[in-house]
Amino acid sequence: MSETLTLRVLRYDPDRDTEPRTQDYTVPLRDEWVVLDALAYVKDELDPTLAYRGSCHMALCGSCGMMIDRQPKLACHTFLRDYRGKVLLIEPLDHFPIERDLIVDQDGFLEKLASLYPYLIAEHERTVEQGEYRQLPTELAKFRPFAQCINCLLCYAACPQMAINPDFAGPAALALAHRYNQDSRDAGELARAEVTDSPHGVWDCTFVGACSTVCPKQVDPAAAIQQTKISASYRWLKARLLPGGKP
Numbered sequence: 001m002s003e004t005l006t007l008r009v010l011r012y013d014p015d016r017d018t019e020p021r022t023q024d025y026t027v028p029l030r031d032e033w034v035v036l037d038a039l040a041y042v043k044d045e046l047d048p049t050l051a052y053r054g055s056c057h058m059a060l061c062g063s064c065g066m067m068i069d070r071q072p073k074l075a076c077h078t079f080l081r082d083y084r085g086k087v088l089l090i091e092p093l094d095h096f097p098i099e100r101d102l103i104v105d106q107d108g109f110l111e112k113l114a115s116l117y118p119y120l121i122a123e124h125e126r127t128v129e130q131g132e133y134r135q136l137p138t139e140l141a142k143f144r145p146f147a148q149c150i151n152c153l154l155c156y157a158a159c160p161q162m163a164i165n166p167d168f169a170g171p172a173a174l175a176l177a178h179r180y181n182q183d184s185r186d187a188g189e190l191a192r193a194e195v196t197d198s199p200h201g202v203w204d205c206t207f208v209g210a211c212s213t214v215c216p217k218q219v220d221p222a223a224a225i226q227q228t229k230i231s232a233s234y235r236w237l238k239a240r241l242l243p244g245g246k247p
């Protein structure tokens with residue numbers, strides 16, 4: 001082996017370990033290798049017990065999010081060559097329970113996401129005979145950036161609010177709610193408002209913006225949340241000013 005790099009990987013097996021520990025592995029430092037390649041090398045050549053998630057190797061599946069050198073990153077998008085001369089610390093995403101080694105338990109996130117109805121809710125279903133739902137390019141542009149989310153959860157690991165308030169719905173779930181709220185084919189905004197406008201919805205966000213900084217797909221969840229705050233304020237006012245008290 002010519003040039004090498006040391007990976008310091010967090011290991012934790014809840015069936016055997018009382019607490020997380022780290023384990024060092026020496027891997028080849030190849031210029032074209034990303035962290036995901038190095039983890040595959042460890043699993044194939046050095047230690048088959050290492051557990052991690054990864055699939056597409058092209059920043060599309062969102063499964064290889066982890067803390068790399070203390071920053072939330074996709075392992076398939078992070079080159080080893082940028083860490084030459086360092087011991088590279090690799091840990092599971094912050095702010096999630098560890099399931100095993102680099103794998104985190106995503107159940108809490110999935111429950112939050114489901115509560116926000118992350119799909120189109122049409123006001124009137126169209127029949128096949130009526131044809132497709134049509135949209136103007138301007139209508140598509142309103143939600144398209146927020147539709148790029150790959151659920152990698154880097155934004156949850158970067159969010160300081162998630163560190164102190166695990167009940168916060170969080171950046172990606174709220175950005176996806178906003179994505180559907182902005183879609184001209186959707187009529188589900190009031191249903192989603194049950195969560196977006198609630199104390200653990202958009203109002204828990206203190207607009208630090210770290211979610212948007214780390215997002216590998218330029219989704220800008222911070223912007224989605226601030227825009228939803230405006231809609232939520234409007235709903236709140238309407239509910240108090242209109243007869244009948246409904247938004």
Ligand code: SF4
Pocket residue numbers: 148149150151152153154155156171172175211214215216217218219220221
């Ligand atoms: S908003 Fe960005 S960082 Fe957050 S889950 Fe979606 S793609 Fe990942």
